[in-house]
Structure formats: structure tokens, C-alpha cells
Amino acid sequence: MKSQNIFTGIPQNLDQELFEFLAGxxxxxxxxxxxxxxxxxxxxxxxxxxxxWVIVLRGKAILSFEDETPIHLNEGDFINIPxxxxxxxxxxxxxxETIWLAVHY
Known part of the structure; x- marks a missing residue:
């Protein structure tokens, strides 16, 4: 077993959003x-x-939902999306960088 750090391995060039499978x-x-x-x-x-279920670990973002007011997320904010x-x-x-941790269940 080996520990890892969620904030390592961030590329300098982020032309596209990066998705990294961690476990599942x-x-x-x-x-x-x-x-x-x-x-x-x-x-x-x-x-x-x-x-x-998603949390913003670092950075900021805005999520929009159909027919609802957009939700502003800052570091530490999380939301459960059905x-x-x-x-x-x-x-x-x-x-x-905005670093998210997402749990799909």
C-alpha cells in the first residue's frame, strides 16, 4: 500500500479538463x-x-441546474446531485485550477 496526494500530478498545461479515476x-x-x-x-x-456527490477542494466554480438558480462553489463547498x-x-x-473530488454512486 502506498499513500498519494490529491494535489500532486497537476499538469502545467490544462487545455482540457482532466478526469482521473482514483478508486471504485x-x-x-x-x-x-x-x-x-x-x-x-x-x-x-x-x-x-x-x-x-462533489466537493471543490481548491478553486471556484458555478454549477447550473435546469430551472434553478446557479450555485456558486468555493473551496470546501460540496453538493449532492441526484x-x-x-x-x-x-x-x-x-x-x-479548480480541483474537484467526485463520488458517483
Missing amino acids: NDKVVIEKIISKGQKSPESGWYDQEKNE AHKKHKVSWTDPDN
Whole structure:
């Protein structure tokens, strides 16, 4: 067994959002997501089969939900998104990395 650090391995160039599988099985998936100015496409929504619990470990972001007020997330803020709750990432900080920890269950 070996420990790891969630803040290591961040590439200098983040032209695209980075998704890194950390652990999981057929019921639960835990991943690290790193954003730097990326957001969801203007058209369309995420409509996931599983629930998603997500926390912003570093940075800032805005999540939008269909027919609801956008939610601003800062470091330490988390949210539980039920399966099939249509949502998208409207904004992430373009000047600093936003590091998310997501649990899909």
C-alpha cells in the first residue's frame, strides 16, 4: 500500500479538463477532476445515471441546474446531485485550477 496526494500530478498545461479515476467498483466511482476555465457546452445538460456527490477542494466554480438558480462553489463547498438531475458547469476559475473530488454512486 502506498499513500498519494490529491494535489500532486497537476499538469502545467490544462487545455482540457482532466478526469482521473482514483478508486471504485461497479457501484461507486471516485475521481479527481481538474478544471481551469473549462465549462460545459452551452447546449445540452449532464443527465447522469448515478447520483454524484462533489466537493471543490481548491478553486471556484458555478454549477447550473435546469430551472434553478446557479450555485456558486468555493473551496470546501460540496453538493449532492441526484441521478437524472440535469446540470452543467457554467464557470470555473480561468486563472487558477479548480480541483474537484467526485463520488458517483
